Amino acid sequence: NEPDVPIIFEGAFLVDGFVTRADILKRKGDSWHVFEVKSGVNDKEEFIDDMAYTAMVIDRCGFNISDVWLILVSKDFRLGMENEKLFAEIDHTDEVLERVEEFKPLWQQIEEITRAPVKPEPQLLFECRKCEIFRECLGRGIDNHIFDIPRLSQSKFNELTGSGIVSIEDIPDGFPLTENQARVRDCVLTKEPFVGGSLKSELTSILWPAYYLDFETVMTAIPLYPDIAPYTQIPTQYSIHKCSDVGVIVAHSEYLADPSKDCRRELAE
Ligand code: SF4
Incomplete structure (x- = not known):
């Protein structure tokens, strides 16, 4: 905390086993202006949690926080503008400090839990469905977990787990499922894939020759060409196979854009 250091990038803070890194800290008198930088153009609710955690740890380390701002890529930036216009800054101080107060009671x-010598017993919650280590934790050894049911709602999850059901095989007959969810359950129970009745007629309606198109795009924060917004998806490459019958390729064409210019029209034509 040297007074002649006006800005710190990626400053790390560690206290009571809690660790964080602030993207940018800017000194403002006796306090600090915290900036969180995200590589996108849209603000999201989850960023408030992210910033609140960072602010809470910094505060706990004894630093005063005056403001908390989010820095995003500006939707309005175009190639050729001054660098400063690349960013959009949003003041989230009030929401973040409010969230910090909600987080504080959970600190102890x-x-x-994190300092305990043995890990706590895991408890299956709806949030576990998005957990990166679910298959190594509560999903271990369960081939067809109820989380594999498409669009399973929290109320159905609660109802099933309330009855001790975590496997699709154990979902009782008559349990309310959507058509798609019931289809998945049937496939698991019968160990048979589902083939829709109209698939064959749809495939036989294909007129030959058929063309198989594959293409690639790029999205960049700093636009590659004039009059394009950040993160615009630009097609740059395609490949077309012409087939006279199933698996019989009779011609192939492809296109690769010249990166020095905007080739979208050329590619389409
Ligand atoms: S699956 Fe993930 S979120 Fe659920 S208890 Fe295990 S570690 Fe926690």
């Missing part, structure tokens, strides 16, 4: 509880 989390500290006790």
Whole structure:
């Protein structure tokens, strides 16, 4: 905390086993202006949690926080503008400091859990469905977990787990499922794939020759060409196979854009 250091990038903070890195800290008198930088153009609710955690740890380390701002890529930036216009800054101080107050009561509880010599018993919650280690944790050894049911709602999840059901095989007959969900359950129970009745007629309606198109695009934060917004998807490459029958390729054409210019029209034509 040297007074002659006006800005810190990626400053790391560690206290009571909690660790964070602030993207940018800017000194403002006796306090600090915290900036969180995200590589997107849209603000998201989850960023408030992210910033609140960072702000809470910094505060706990004894640093005063005056403001918390989010820096995004500006939707309005275009190639050729000054660099400063590349960013959009949003003041989230009030929402973040409010969220910090909500987080604070959990500090001690989390500290006790993370410092405990043995890991806590996992408990299956709806949130587990998005957990990166679900298959190594509560999903271990369960081939067809109820989380594999498409669009399973929290109320159905609660109802099933309330009855001790975590496998699709154990979902009772008559349990309310959508058509698609019931189809998945049937496939699991019968161990048979589902083939829709109209698939064959749809495939036989294909007129030959048929053309198989594959293409690639690029999206960049700093636009590659004039009059294009950041993260615009630009097609750059395609490949077309012409087939006279199933698996019989009679011609192939392809296109690869010249990166020095905007080739979208050329590619389409
Ligand atoms: S699956 Fe993930 S979220 Fe659920 S208890 Fe295990 S570690 Fe926690």
